[in-house]
Amino acid sequence: MAEISAELIARITAAGQQHVLRFFDELSYDDQENLKSQLEAVNWESLPALAAEYVVKRPETAIPDDLAPAGYFRISDAGMAKRYAEADARGIELLKQGKICCLTVAGGQGTRLGFDAPKGTYPIGPVSNRTLFEYFASSILRLSEKYNCSIPWYIMTSPINRAATENFFKAHNFFGLAEKDLFFFTQGTMPAFGLDGKLLMSSKSSLALSPDGHGGTLLALRRSGALDKMKQDGTEIVSYFQVDNPLVPVVSPRFAGLLALENAEVGAIVLSKTGPFEKLGNFCMSCGRTMIIEYSDLPAELAEKRNADGSLQYSAGSPAIHVFSRNYIERLTAGNSLQLPWHRADKKIASINDAGELCTPADNNGVKLESFIFDALPLAEKVILFEGDRNELFAPTKNLTGVDSVESCRRMISDRNARRLAACGVDIPRNADGSCNAEIEIDPRLVCDDADAAALVAATGLKAILPGQKVAL
Ligand code: UTP
Numbered sequence: 501m502a503e504i505s506a507e508l509i510a511r512i513t514a515a516g517q518q519h520v521l522r523f524f525d526e527l528s529y530d531d532q533e534n535l536k537s538q539l540e541a542v543n544w545e546s547l548p549a550l551a552a553e554y555v556v557k558r559p560e561t562a563i564p565d566d567l568a569p570a571g572y573f574r575i576s577d578a579g580m581a582k583r584y585a586e587a588d589a590r591g592i593e594l595l596k597q598g599k600i601c602c603l604t605v606a607g608g609q610g611t612r613l614g615f616d617a618p619k620g621t622y623p624i625g626p627v628s629n630r631t632l633f634e635y636f637a638s639s640i641l642r643l644s645e646k647y648n649c650s651i652p653w654y655i656m657t658s659p660i661n662r663a664a665t666e667n668f669f670k671a672h673n674f675f676g677l678a679e680k681d682l683f684f685f686t687q688g689t690m691p692a693f694g695l696d697g698k699l700l701m702s703s704k705s706s707l708a709l710s711p712d713g714h715g716g717t718l719l720a721l722r723r724s725g726a727l728d729k730m731k732q733d734g735t736e737i738v739s740y741f742q743v744d745n746p747l748v749p750v751v752s753p754r755f756a757g758l759l760a761l762e763n764a765e766v767g768a769i770v771l772s773k774t775g776p777f778e779k780l781g782n783f784c785m786s787c788g789r790t791m792i793i794e795y796s797d798l799p800a801e802l803a804e805k806r807n808a809d810g811s812l813q814y815s816a817g818s819p820a821i822h823v824f825s826r827n828y829i830e831r832l833t834a835g836n837s838l839q840l841p842w843h844r845a846d847k848k849i850a851s852i853n854d855a856g857e858l859c860t861p862a863d864n865n866g867v868k869l870e871s872f873i874f875d876a877l878p879l880a881e882k883v884i885l886f887e888g889d890r891n892e893l894f895a896p897t898k899n900l901t902g903v904d905s906v907e908s909c910r911r912m913i914s915d916r917n918a919r920r921l922a923a924c925g926v927d928i929p930r931n932a933d934g935s936c937n938a939e940i941e942i943d944p945r946l947v948c949d950d951a952d953a954a955a956l957v958a959a960t961g962l963k964a965i966l967p968g969q970k971v972a973l
């Protein structure tokens with residue numbers, strides 16, 4: 501029988517959660533050990549307040565009185581041309597010096613996609629079925645070849661998908677990347693609550709645990725030793741992106757260069773919103789700090805506020821593409837702690853009943869708490885916001901079909917490639933709405949920018965693509 505200390509039992513009891521031990525005595529030794537290690541990792545003292553604030557009550561996001569739209573560097577600001585050229589040069593210099601790394605958050609559960617394996621292993625390529633992970637790996641390889649540098653890649657998983665993710669990379673020989681430049685690390689978990697504030701259990705020997713949100717990234721970097729490795733490697737800038745967006749530039753020299761030139765701690769890409777209620781977080785200002793208000797929390801009268809020229813006042817949407825200075829992550833996580841605010845998500849959570857039987861609910865029966873990385877923005881001394889072109893860099897794969905889906909993502913990949921080829925003089929077949937009437941994939945191992953695309957077209961002698969053709973270059 502595994503020993504569980506009286507002190508731990510007292511902490512669990514004081515938190516009003518003693519039901520988690522109700523099957524302990526009937527478990528095998530290994531199962532007891534498993535449950536015990538989960539229970540030891542829970543911060544029991546914080547649970548009563550969390551349950552009261554976020555579960556039993558429904559938390560409301562307070563909108564600051566002084567909330568104002570955030571300003572940002574515009575893509576096509578002629579007055580910025582010189583500054584952008586300087587930023588390009590600085591970003592490329594930093595790359596060549598090996599001072600930029602990539603960071604992908606891949607610990608999510610991808611429930612909307614309904615794909616059982618880690619999302620990064622999803623075959624997103626419209627022609628080749630290349631996976632999301634291969635997109636990023638190939639882009640990193642191309643950039644490191646182009647600038648003759650190494651670009652370490654940090655990949656955050658959850659405890660649930662860590663082994664499957666690493667095994668996938670091993671099975672594909674790390675996609676040609678040097679193993680020393682890859683660093684997998686695991687984010688924390690959070691136990692799920694029933695609607696009454698009691699913790700749910702997924703079996704007699706396990707709490708219902710789920711990843712603690714991408715807000716767990718910064719502390720997980722510290723705790724895993726990733727931050728130490730960055731320091732040893734001389735990394736200064738961390739290029740952060742989500743696992744579901746194959747269009748993302750794994751490193752944008754201009755964006756990274758601007759962060760360095762402006763001496764900012766955090767940079768975030770901005771998309772100009774297509775309408776007041778587009779489902780993107782809104783970049784705002786309060787008390788001189790940059791913050792994001794989720795689309796569901798921004799009051800309609802603010803979302804619809806317009807400038808004299810008819811443009812939206814709150815026009816800066818977030819595609820979750822950031823750059824962080826390493827010093828900022830060091831500063832925030834010094835002392836090995838950082839707790840960003842929690843956000844509540846109501847979910848259907850399979851859990852055991854008092855008889856120990858697993859029940860799959862038809863309706864939401866519980867609450868998961870997650871923290872979000874964008875809540876770290878107000879903690880930065882200086883944030884720069886930089887507009888990106890959504891057609892060039894944002895194709896999130898959240899669902900199978902419809903908005904932000906595999907379908908829309910594949911179309912956007914083809915459309916972007918069509919634009920690149922058309923700019924090099926290749927004839928592209930078009931649909932009535934101007935979209936490309938072909939499926940076109942370009943290997944990111946070969947092309948990371950327009951100059952690469954021109955070289956590829958010259959080398960292949962490609963002149964035209966036929967209507968409906970599937971082309972993999
Ligand atoms: P999403 O908010 O899209 O969540 O994550 P998800 O879990 O992938 O998908 P759904 O909501 O269940 O359908 C945005 C990014 O943050 C990462 C995801 O892997 C994705 O890259 N993420 C999310 C984490 O790394 N950890 C988390 O705990 C949550």
